[in-house]
Amino acid sequence: MxxxxxxxxxxxxxxxxxxxxxxxxxxxxxxxxxxxxxxxxxxxxxxxxxxxxxxxxxxxxxxxxxxxxxxxxxxxxxxxxxxxxxxxxxxxxxxxxxxxxxxxxxxxxxxxxxxxxxxxxxxxxxxxxxxxxxxxxxxxxxxxxxxxxxxxxxxxxxxxxxxxxxxxxxxxxxxxxxxxxxxxxxxxxxxxxxxxxxxxxxxxxxGAGTARPGRLRQGGRALVRPVAVALGVGLSLGAVDLLIVAFAERHHQRADTAAWVLAALSLGSALGGLLNGALDRRPPLGARLPLTAGGVGLALLAAAFAPGLGTLTAAVACAGFFVAPALTTSYLVADAAVPPGLRTQAGAWVNTAVNAGGSGGAAGVGLLVGRLPVGWCFAVSAAVSLTAALVALPGASASRGAATACPAERSAPDAEDAEPGWGAPDAEVEPGRV
Incomplete structure (x- = not known):
């Protein structure tokens, strides 16, 4: 390449x-x-x-x-x-x-x-x-x-x-x-x-020696940060689906209007993901973790004060704008935290965190929505992502170090130096997330 x-x-x-x-x-x-x-x-x-x-x-x-x-x-x-x-x-x-x-x-x-x-x-x-x-x-x-x-x-x-x-x-x-x-x-x-x-x-x-689940421990705290961000974003998003429906009901809107707000969330995520990949100037990899998770949290905090469906849609779309960049950055940091032979597992932990968070967020907000105003529930959802951003802050200080180096910078060995492992190509293959 x-x-x-x-x-x-x-x-x-x-x-x-x-x-x-x-x-x-x-x-x-x-x-x-x-x-x-x-x-x-x-x-x-x-x-x-x-x-x-x-x-x-x-x-x-x-x-x-x-x-x-x-x-x-x-x-x-x-x-x-x-x-x-x-x-x-x-x-x-x-x-x-x-x-x-x-x-x-x-x-x-x-x-x-x-x-x-x-x-x-x-x-x-x-x-x-x-x-x-x-x-x-x-x-x-x-x-x-x-x-x-x-x-x-x-x-x-x-x-x-x-x-x-x-x-x-x-x-x-x-x-x-x-x-x-x-x-x-x-x-x-x-x-x-x-x-x-x-x-x-x-x-x-x-092989058996490299890919045991216990080997992920060598990623140490560097793997905790992307998993925490994925979990926090997943928890917030799992709550948002139900909160949008509750907001529509309490503002006497038709039930199908919630689908349009959810579509705005997906559209914002798609646009944010495309822009994240296209930008040439951006913060270092480790610094992007707290920034993107914090963006999700602040946008959801704005949704807590939305007076009507239009402003809610705008706030939710803004939250979506940070979702794909947050998850993409989580996968990149997780990749960098482990040896090449453990990348599938590292990515799976991020994937598990966001999916488990989605389920947990839906269950948790289901208990809150009948007891608190919808605005307060949005604020709780925002607090989860903001907490994840705080957990991810140590990554910003180490973002220029090896712990958050792009996988490409530390795992593209020459053919004669390549260690056997997941991702090491055979001779006949040119070396260059479900």
């Missing part, structure tokens, strides 16, 4: 050898995650006739998927994506098919659906963290890697917006379980194409 311009554009990402093929395959598989939650929810509701049962099944599925994510990522680091990711995706897809078959017709037992959902969630393949680990080798140039992570975050937003729309279109013509089958097909076919890509197939696993 030495011939690349020092300030590459987003278009330069797709001139990297094998990048287009690899990204397309990963996006196909990750689209499954954009539609699977709604698909399982609708399928369980139709099969059992109970929203409570559907909520329980979704909570179990989400818990198994989120909290076992670092362990699944450790398998990817230890054995490599071809040996670990494809069997994982095959098992996951097979269990989704089982769930769809069990719940195809009304009257299916909720226990059987729940057991299938938990088993499937436990096997969810970490395509997002693996794709980001692949990008760290495809794009060892610092500027290009930042754009790659920013674009990855924006594309993930698009997947999670388009997935429910695809489910909605499908259930007009078929039972909801058909959407579960589609999710299974997408994740298996996308993962197969992903591991067959030369960019992925030529990467050697780190």
């Amino acid at each position: 030495s011939g690349m311009s020092p300030r590459p554009s987003y278009a330069a990402l797709f001139r990297v050898p094998h990048a287009r093929r690899t990204v397309a395959a990963a996006l196909t598989g990750r689209l499954s995650y954009g539609l699977v939650s709604l698909a399982i929810m609708l399928t369980t509701t139709r099969a059992t006739g109970s929203l409570a049962a559907a909520g329980t099944v979704m909570a179990l599925f989400g818990a198994a998927s989120v909290f076992l994510s670092p362990s699944r990522a450790a398998l990817i680091d230890r054995y490599g994506p071809r040996r670990a990711l494809l069997p994982m995706a095959t098992l996951y897809a097979g269990l989704l098919v089982l769930l769809a078959v069990v719940a195809w017709r009304p009257g299916a037992p909720a226990v059987a659906i729940g057991a299938s959902a938990v088993a499937a969630g436990a096997c969810t393949p970490p395509l997002g963290p693996t794709m980001r680990a692949v990008w760290s080798r495809l794009a060892p140039d610092e500027e290009l890697l930042r754009r790659a992570y920013s674009l990855d975050g924006v594309l993930e937003e698009v997947l999670f917006v388009s997935g429910p729309l695809l489910v909605g279109a499908l259930v007009r013509e078929a039972p909801p379980a058909a959407a579960v089958l589609l999710s299974a097909l997408l994740v298996w076919s996308g993962t197969l194409a992903f591991v067959l890509s030369p960019a992925v197939a030529g990467l050697r696993p780190a």
Whole structure:
């Protein structure tokens, strides 16, 4: 990549050898995650006739998927994506098919659906963290890697917006379980194409000595900061969804107006992510952690004082503007905190933090919204992100040191010096986040 311009554009990402093929395959598989939650929810509701049962099944599925994510990522680091990711995706897809078959017709037992959902969630393949680990080798140039992570975050937003729309279109013509089958097909076919890509197939696993989960401790406090930011942002965003609905109700607005405010949040996040990747002048990597998390918190604090839906929409869009940069920076700092052979796990911890935060934020604000004014609830949500920004402050002082150096600066060894590990390319592969 030495011939690349020092300030590459987003278009330069797709001139990297094998990048287009690899990204397309990963996006196909990750689209499954954009539609699977709604698909399982609708399928369980139709099969059992109970929203409570559907909520329980979704909570179990989400818990198994989120909290076992670092362990699944450790398998990817230890054995490599071809040996670990494809069997994982095959098992996951097979269990989704089982769930769809069990719940195809009304009257299916909720226990059987729940057991299938938990088993499937436990096997969810970490395509997002693996794709980001692949990008760290495809794009060892610092500027290009930042754009790659920013674009990855924006594309993930698009997947999670388009997935429910695809489910909605499908259930007009078929039972909801058909959407579960589609999710299974997408994740298996996308993962197969992903591991067959030369960019992925030529990467050697780190091996048992390098990829044990305990090795993440060598990242030390440097890994705590990005995980704390991801957790804080996730908690705040998990609360915002319900708070927007509550705000609309208390201001006597139609329920569907909340969808437009949420769309503004996603749009703000997409714009912020694209701009974050395109800017040439920016604070050092470690300093961006507290700045972006603080931006989310301050925008949500402004939402606490919103007198109407218009000002709330503007404040929420501003919060979204900092979301993708905060998460992108978290992934970059986590990458830099660990050796190359542990990057999938490091990314999975960030991913787990934001997803667990989303679930916890929704549950926590559900307890508060009936007891406090909505403005106060927004203020509590803001305080969480602002606290995460304070936790991340030590990263700013070390931002020029090795702890927060871009992965490209400290892990692009010459071929003869490359250590065996996840991300070390085989001779025939040109060296250059689910």
